[in-house]
Amino acid sequence: MRKTLLPHLVCPGCSGVLALTIDRAEEEWIEEGKLTCDACRKSWPIDRGVPDFVPRDDRSDVQQTTSGFARNWDEFNKVINAHQALNDELFRDWILPLDPEQIRGKLVLEAGCGMGRWLRVAASYGPRVLIGLDYSAIAFTAAKNLRDLPDVHIVRADILHMPLKREIELTYCLGVVHHTPDPARTFDALVDKLADDGLMTVWVYGAENNGWIHHVVTPLREKVTSRLPHAILSGISTSLALVLYGAAASYKLGFEKLGFPYADYLRYLRRYPFKYMEHIVYDHLVPRIAYYLSREELLGWVSKNNVFFNLTARNGNSWRLLVSRDRTRIPDAADPHSAAPGAALRT
Numbered sequence: 001m002r003k004t005l006l007p008h009l010v011c012p013g014c015s016g017v018l019a020l021t022i023d024r025a026e027e028e029w030i031e032e033g034k035l036t037c038d039a040c041r042k043s044w045p046i047d048r049g050v051p052d053f054v055p056r057d058d059r060s061d062v063q064q065t066t067s068g069f070a071r072n073w074d075e076f077n078k079v080i081n082a083h084q085a086l087n088d089e090l091f092r093d094w095i096l097p098l099d100p101e102q103i104r105g106k107l108v109l110e111a112g113c114g115m116g117r118w119l120r121v122a123a124s125y126g127p128r129v130l131i132g133l134d135y136s137a138i139a140f141t142a143a144k145n146l147r148d149l150p151d152v153h154i155v156r157a158d159i160l161h162m163p164l165k166r167e168i169e170l171t172y173c174l175g176v177v178h179h180t181p182d183p184a185r186t187f188d189a190l191v192d193k194l195a196d197d198g199l200m201t202v203w204v205y206g207a208e209n210n211g212w213i214h215h216v217v218t219p220l221r222e223k224v225t226s227r228l229p230h231a232i233l234s235g236i237s238t239s240l241a242l243v244l245y246g247a248a249a250s251y252k253l254g255f256e257k258l259g260f261p262y263a264d265y266l267r268y269l270r271r272y273p274f275k276y277m278e279h280i281v282y283d284h285l286v287p288r289i290a291y292y293l294s295r296e297e298l299l300g301w302v303s304k305n306n307v308f309f310n311l312t313a314r315n316g317n318s319w320r321l322l323v324s325r326d327r328t329r330i331p332d333a334a335d336p337h338s339a340a341p342g343a344a345l346r347t
């Protein structure tokens, strides 16, 4: 970490001021050290350049879920980094209707940053400070990957106990909330760290149009695939990716006219190289925790948190939710309590 991160950190337990002890540093980069709360005296290590707020003995499903992704990410790091233009295009699509230019000059948080794929994209839009937070040990890879960017900081912590001040001007959280044990609580915790006029964009799996995943994939994932060794799951992912790749290619050849299911999703997938598709399949099979969230549930979240919002469907099977306490920050803002629950998925 760098010293410039310190003013944004607080004790996750009592919100006290944290004091920094440096054990080893290379110029601005603090490789090893300690953060100690002035009030409650608890302390946390800085390990391999990352302030680490996750207990060492954690063996929960949260740890399995995040580290499950991590073992695949390490392997696909090169594949993903080789496609920066595609990453930028996907990032823009995922945060719609938020304009990425909104990032410029702001204090930005990515909750669940993984190995830092989106951090590099977000950094290209010129944030004042960009903090990437992740629960898994992949945070160490992220810190290494992004060390060349002086305004980007990595923190290893739980979203429910973030060691951050309530000052975030823009949070983005892509494909993370549905992999936490209690997505509604996760959403509350993220809203809680926003500045009064702060903005947050969240992308989650939808319950709508994902019935077969719920009935077929979810039981298999929970009981079987999330418990398999990496090599076996990799093999299975490759086989399934071949099927998916075939479907996407057939779609390209004109299956669209025959009413192939998942038209929007296949149209989106067919731009991917094969390796990328293996990665998507693996990501669907590895986590022990994955929720598919309905429009109704999301409307419950915004109503409870009293935030204005804009909710849109992505590829007909997932949701983008943009929220703020400040109505003027949201394009076509809906009132927190105004939307009629139970309406169909809009695309």
Ligand SMILES: [Zn+2]
Residues within 6 Å of the ligand: 011, 012, 013, 014, 015, 016, 037, 038, 039, 040, 041, 042
């Ligand atoms: Zn404290």
